[in-house]
Amino acid sequence: MKVIKSIPALKSAVRRWKSKNKTIGFVPTMGYLHEGHLSLVRASKKKADVTVVSIFVNPTQFGPKEDFKTYPRDFERDAGLLEKEGIAVLFYPDAEEMYPGGYKTYVEVHDLQDKLCGRSRPGHFRGVSTVVLKLFNIVRPDYAFFGQKDAQQAIILRRMARDLDLDVRVEVMPIVREADGLAMSSRNTYLGPDERKAGLSLSRSLRQAKMRIDAGERRLAVILSAMKEMIAAEPLARIDYIEAVDMDTLEPVKEISEGTLIALAVFIGKTRLIDNMIV
Numbered sequence: 001m002k003v004i005k006s007i008p009a010l011k012s013a014v015r016r017w018k019s020k021n022k023t024i025g026f027v028p029t030m031g032y033l034h035e036g037h038l039s040l041v042r043a044s045k046k047k048a049d050v051t052v053v054s055i056f057v058n059p060t061q062f063g064p065k066e067d068f069k070t071y072p073r074d075f076e077r078d079a080g081l082l083e084k085e086g087i088a089v090l091f092y093p094d095a096e097e098m099y100p101g102g103y104k105t106y107v108e109v110h111d112l113q114d115k116l117c118g119r120s121r122p123g124h125f126r127g128v129s130t131v132v133l134k135l136f137n138i139v140r141p142d143y144a145f146f147g148q149k150d151a152q153q154a155i156i157l158r159r160m161a162r163d164l165d166l167d168v169r170v171e172v173m174p175i176v177r178e179a180d181g182l183a184m185s186s187r188n189t190y191l192g193p194d195e196r197k198a199g200l201s202l203s204r205s206l207r208q209a210k211m212r213i214d215a216g217e218r219r220l221a222v223i224l225s226a227m228k229e230m231i232a233a234e235p236l237a238r239i240d241y242i243e244a245v246d247m248d249t250l251e252p253v254k255e256i257s258e259g260t261l262i263a264l265a266v267f268i269g270k271t272r273l274i275d276n277m278i279v
Helices: 007-019 035-047 075-085 124-139 148-163 186-190 193-214 220-232
Strands: 002-004 024-029 050-055 089-091 143-147 169-173 237-245 261-268 271-278
Touching (some): 007 089, 007 124, 024 124, 035 075, 035 143, 050 075, 050 124, 089 124, 124 148, 143 148, 186 193, 193 220, 193 237, 193 261, 193 271
Parallel strands (some): 024 050, 024 143, 143 169
Antiparallel strands (some): 237 261
């Protein structure tokens, strides 16, 4: 595995691969890797000739009161995990490399970026879309792999790739969960023991919703009300949103049907967790 920190050096490697007609798979991350990230790496290795992973804690997707400075980082650990997976290149730029002095250009995916998580994290998806487009232009991947846990992000990036005619296929892979059902996230490390137990209320509420839907319940109010009641019963939990939306527009739906996205964000103490399922 080669660690590359500069954009020109990575572009040079990409040109060599392209000249040999090799396909490139790409997994962009913010590091502090877990099994969810590694599942994306393995999917890329199965699909593409060469796999590139990036680690970059992107400052433009954090709000002024968010956790950019405290976001968990452990490069040596991450590099060791990726070396074991046998990837070709780890791209590890710093902020000055990605956003040099005088940087002015940002990408917005209107409407989609302002719903769900975008309401409580204004500017977040502008930062995500910008950095991912930059990374796509640097890596020139044939395939890019993202997790379903960040469902809104995946929907926005697919739309960006389609609207801007990018030559990349955005692959969205299933949520990877801990044995007890908690969706894997780098931010899970923030949770104390009691908060960790409280965080299970998200996946439990989704399982309850699935049971009701499988039993034939289609009344949206009944399903969402039951989810809210279950989470509200947890003293450490504070609901940001629980919504059922259309997968293409992220607009709220009037009734549950196949393909509906049920998504939620909940503060457990000071830590904001997200989870979702597709009906």
